[in-house]
Amino acid sequence: MLCLVLSGLLVACSSQPQLPKLSAHAVILAFGDSLTYGTGAPRGQAYPAVLAKLSGFTVVNAGVPGEVTSKGLARLPQVLEDEQPELLILCHGGNDLIRKTGEQQTAANLRAMVSLAQQQGIAVILVAVPRPTVVLSEPEFYVQIAEEFNITILSGVLPKILRKPSMKSDLIHPNNQGYQFLAKSLYELLMEANAI
Numbered sequence: 001m002l003c004l005v006l007s008g009l010l011v012a013c014s015s016q017p018q019l020p021k022l023s024a025h026a027v028i029l030a031f032g033d034s035l036t037y038g039t040g041a042p043r044g045q046a047y048p049a050v051l052a053k054l055s056g057f058t059v060v061n062a063g064v065p066g067e068v069t070s071k072g073l074a075r076l077p078q079v080l081e082d083e084q085p086e087l088l089i090l091c092h093g094g095n096d097l098i099r100k101t102g103e104q105q106t107a108a109n110l111r112a113m114v115s116l117a118q119q120q121g122i123a124v125i126l127v128a129v130p131r132p133t134v135v136l137s138e139p140e141f142y143v144q145i146a147e148e149f150n151i152t153i154l155s156g157v158l159p160k161i162l163r164k165p166s167m168k169s170d171l172i173h174p175n176n177q178g179y180q181f182l183a184k185s186l187y188e189l190l191m192e193a194n195a196i
Contacts, residue, residue, distance in 0.1 A: 017150050019123050019195035022086055028052075028059045029085035029122075031076065031113075032092045035129065035158070036063025038179060040169030045176035048089075050183035055196055060085070068095045069109035076113050080120060087195065088117045089186065091127035094172065097139070098132050107141035114149050125189065128155040132172055136162055152193050157185045 022028075030036050030048035038046020038061070052059040062079050064071075072092050080088075090113060096106040110126070117124050128142035136159040146153035158174075160181075161167045167178035174182060190196045 016152050016189075016193060019087070019125070019152055019190070019193040022057060022190075022195050026057055026086040027083055028055075028057050028087045028089060029062055029079065029083050030059055030089045030091070031062045031072070031079065032090065032127075033063060033067045033072070033095055034065035034173060035094060035127075036061060036089075036091050037065050038063065039065050040173035041176040041179050045179055047179040047183040047186065050180050051186055054183060054187040055190065057196075063091075066095060067092075068099065068101060069093055069106050069113070070101075073109045073112050073116075076116060080117065080122065085122055087123045087125065089125045089127065090114065090117075091129065093139075093142075094129045094132070097129065098172070103139050103141060107139075107145060110141070110145055111148070114145060114151060118149065118151075123195070124149070124151045125186070126151055126153045127186075128153060128158065130159045130162065152189065154186060154189055157182060 036048065046061055048059040048061040060083050069092050093106050093110060114124050126142060126146050128138040130136040130138050138155060142153060142155065161174050161178040167174055167181060169175040
């Protein structure tokens with residue numbers, strides 16, 4: 001009984017919105033830049049491939065190394081049309097932060113991508129990307145966008161990975177161990193949000 005009460009409290013205290021239950025043959029679209037592509041890890045070790053093995057779902061890797069959010073926004077409509085996903089995992093903005101594009105514009109592009117997905121009935125998980133500094137802090141706009149659109153966010157995981165030399169291949173990319181950690185974190189988030 002106590003366990004039931006405690007689990008109920010944990011659910012009630014959770015600030016993350018629930019995700020729709022994924023259908024048996026759902027496609028998950030992992031969309032982003034080199035962090036999605038898997039730069040720094042051997043082929044087949046990017047987080048989308050690991051997440052596919054963990055979840056049993058088809059996870060499409062639509063990561064383009066070096067891409068900025070303006071290019072991602074231009075590319076996303078066709079990818080959504082081609083893949084017809086039920087869930088979009090959006091991990092973008094790192095190259096904007098590296099190039100100092102301007103956080104306001106980066107946030108606007110991310111908002112437009114989230115809106116585009118939601119207009120098509122696609123659920124979204126937003127992955128917060130840290131600034132490429134020693135502190136590895138995540139810009140506040142990630143949380144603001146998640147709250148604004150009532151979407152699930154994965155926050156604090158990439159900084160944790162990039163602070164551990166054993167989980168990164170260079171200053172801004174995980175290695176295969178880091179991508180495994182990212183995939184497991186996303187898998188746990190999917191379970192907590194009742195998507196799987």
